Amino acid sequence: xxxxxxxxxxxxxxxxxxxxxxxxxxxxxxxxxxxxxxxxxxxxxxxxxxxxxxxxxxxxxxxxxxxxxxxxxxxxxxxxxxxxxxxxxxxxxxxxxxxxxxxxxxxxxxxxxxxxxxxxxxxxxxxxxxxxxxxxxxxxxxxxxxxxxxxxxxxxxxxxxxxxxxxxxxxxxxxxxxxxxxxxxxxxxxxxxxxxxxxxxxxxxxxxxxxxxxxxxxxxxxxxxxxxxxxxxxxx
Amino acid sequence: xxxxxxxxxxxxxxxxxxxxxxxxxxxxxxxxxxxxxxxxxxxxxxxxxxxxxxxxxxxxxxxxxxxxxxxxxxxxxxxxxxxxxxxxxxxxxxxxxxxxxxxxxxxxxxxxxxxxxxxxxxxxxxxxxxxxxxxxxxxxxxxxxxxxxxxxxxxxxxxxxxxxxxxxxxxxxxxxxxxxxxxxxxxxxxxxxxxxxxxxxxxxxxxxxxxxxxxxxxxxxxxxxxxxxxxxxxxxxxxxxxxxxxxxxxxxxxxxxxxxxxxxxxxxxxxxxxxxxxxxxxxxxxxxxxxxxxxxxxxxxxxxxxxxxxxxxxxxxxxxxxxxxxxxxxxxxxxxxxxxxxxxxxxxxxxxxxxxxxxxxxxxxxxxxxxxxxxxxxxxxxxxxxxxxxxxxxxxxxxxxxxxxxxxxxxxxxxxxxxxxxxxxxxxxxxxxxxxxxxxxxxxxxxxxxxxxx
Numbered sequence: 001x002x003x004x005x006x007x008x009x010x011x012x013x014x015x016x017x018x019x020x021x022x023x024x025x026x027x028x029x030x031x032x033x034x035x036x037x038x039x040x041x042x043x044x045x046x047x048x049x050x051x052x053x054x055x056x057x058x059x060x061x062x063x064x065x066x067x068x069x070x071x072x073x074x075x076x077x078x079x080x081x082x083x084x085x086x087x088x089x090x091x092x093x094x095x096x097x098x099x100x101x102x103x104x105x106x107x108x109x110x111x112x113x114x115x116x117x118x119x120x121x122x123x124x125x126x127x128x129x130x131x132x133x134x135x136x137x138x139x140x141x142x143x144x145x146x147x148x149x150x151x152x153x154x155x156x157x158x159x160x161x162x163x164x165x166x167x168x169x170x171x172x173x174x175x176x177x178x179x180x181x182x183x184x185x186x187x188x189x190x191x192x193x194x195x196x197x198x199x200x201x202x203x204x205x206x207x208x209x210x211x212x213x214x215x216x217x218x219x220x221x222x223x224x225x226x227x228x229x230x231x232x233x234x235x236x
Numbered sequence: 237x238x239x240x241x242x243x244x245x246x247x248x249x250x251x252x253x254x255x256x257x258x259x260x261x262x263x264x265x266x267x268x269x270x271x272x273x274x275x276x277x278x279x280x281x282x283x284x285x286x287x288x289x290x291x292x293x294x295x296x297x298x299x300x301x302x303x304x305x306x307x308x309x310x311x312x313x314x315x316x317x318x319x320x321x322x323x324x325x326x327x328x329x330x331x332x333x334x335x336x337x338x339x340x341x342x343x344x345x346x347x348x349x350x351x352x353x354x355x356x357x358x359x360x361x362x363x364x365x366x367x368x369x370x371x372x373x374x375x376x377x378x379x380x381x382x383x384x385x386x387x388x389x390x391x392x393x394x395x396x397x398x399x400x401x402x403x404x405x406x407x408x409x410x411x412x413x414x415x416x417x418x419x420x421x422x423x424x425x426x427x428x429x430x431x432x433x434x435x436x437x438x439x440x441x442x443x444x445x446x447x448x449x450x451x452x453x454x455x456x457x458x459x460x461x462x463x464x465x466x467x468x469x470x471x472x473x474x475x476x477x478x479x480x481x482x483x484x485x486x487x488x489x490x491x492x493x494x495x496x497x498x499x500x501x502x503x504x505x506x507x508x509x510x511x512x513x514x515x516x517x518x519x520x521x522x523x524x525x526x527x528x529x530x531x532x533x534x535x536x537x538x539x540x541x542x543x544x545x546x547x548x549x550x551x552x553x554x555x556x557x558x559x560x561x562x563x564x565x566x567x568x569x570x571x572x573x574x575x576x577x578x579x580x581x582x583x584x585x586x587x588x589x590x591x592x593x594x595x596x597x598x599x600x601x602x603x604x605x606x607x608x609x610x611x612x613x614x615x616x617x618x619x620x621x622x623x624x625x626x627x628x629x630x631x632x633x634x635x636x637x638x639x640x641x642x643x644x645x646x647x648x649x650x651x652x653x654x655x656x657x658x659x660x661x662x663x664x665x666x667x668x669x670x671x672x673x674x675x676x677x678x679x680x681x682x683x684x685x686x687x688x689x690x
Contacts, residue, residue, distance in 0.1 A: 054396050056436055057418070063398070064398070103403040104402035105402075121322050121323065121517075121571075122322065122479035122485075131615065150320070151571070152505070152576060153320065154325055155320050155325055155480070155553070157486060167364070172656065195364075199245050200247055200395075201486020201503075201504075202240070202487060204243075205246050205489060206245050208245070212249070213249075216364060
């Protein structure tokens, strides 16, 4: 990338940073890790194995397994990938290739709390770019992983954010301090603005008046889901 | 519309639980279909209903089911719940509030298709909805609506909720299959189509959440009666997600064929006071835009196709006259650039260059010729890739260039004036200064571009 005319960045070749860094050809590619020398936390192993049992092909469990490892390690670190590779009997290279494809799998260390701000069309029309800039300014990088995200599927509450998986909106700039405080304290995030509480907009849908739905509980890294019902799956 | 089919009392407390769903007649259609009807009869009702897929392509669901080969083999049903088309949020509402309707629809569809395994591929961002689906699925399993020998009919089905991890391309059916197989979500070459060779190389029926949610209603009403709703080639009701510059954004259930004005102004309240509709996407950001003059077009599949656009996923995004068209185009181009999987060159490079050219316009470095080049790039993307992601950018950008060319040109001039390159600076001198980096676009030598070259 060079500066280009008028400060507009100009990319040459591929747009992927680091694409031209040479691979170390003197090294052999990593093989499927040896279970004897790879320590895997027992809970993580159980969860990955339960996921594998749900599918006819164990590789289908790649995404849930990486998600589980990310929950344990905070990101898809080389160690996390090594552990998943060991349980799933796949090469770390295969898993790294998958992890780099998906936006929600982090291949670099990140702060513990994730704030995804939708900056796609509908939210953008409602001021999401200003919101994103303001949240970036207000949030401490060591505490919050603030990212602009493509359409999160909640354009009815634009501009919105997904805070540790909880959808909130419409957000104004004055909601930001409260939002960050709620996350820090582990309280439900902006309970009045949660998507979970909203009723459908269509006035013809409901034949009676209904109360708002309950808010979602506090944020924070989601507790590990109980190992899914592998038993029932296996027989089917 | 007399009565909502999908949204009927959708906010009833506890509807996501089995008890409430059953109390209002839930799983009755499953019982009828599995106990009293043959798979062929169920398929017959689906075909008679003329239900067209609600995910975007609008392909007839009954036909899709009938394409699956007959006989004993591993067949699959996959529910596409990777709802990522910008502007679309209807499936989210269904899964969050009435997950059992989806499960019932999937079991009936699997019975018609003869499939014994089914998957719901839900986008990873929908945490709440996936948790609700998981809970509902457990209830359905315990009640015997999913699993071995369902309701004593001999039909068995295992159902798994599979969470994605954030990739728009996984909403494309073959990209979804690769992702579900644990790979990068790259689309596959078609044919073979998934109906013949899909998940794990087996015959696979892939349908959108809303399509499958409609199945119980079709069994209840009968296909012929369902087909009376809507208009002849677009039957039934449709959920539309209205967003952008409207006063009441949200999901609405409409009967297909009503005037678009009724959706944007009647239901969603239209743009804020004093504003008017500049352009709108009738079916998500992939559909070519329409303008304020097109509000009387009936909202159904064929009328939209006749108007040069598409009904897509039913996501109406309204842009009012306060927003420059370039901003909208840039958002669209940036999105597809980010989400292109990179497999096919026209899409990977076309989305990238389109975004850069739009930025050039905004930065005051472009000349009117750039519009021609940009339009030509769009033409070269369409139809030249494995999937339609590139087309999904090329079509709306192409339509914006065609319908708002004056505004693009004015934007170029204004931005150039801001840069001290007024209209006086001939486009040739600008090209001499800036032409070289652009030479890669059309493989043209630097210098004036003949406008008829493409």
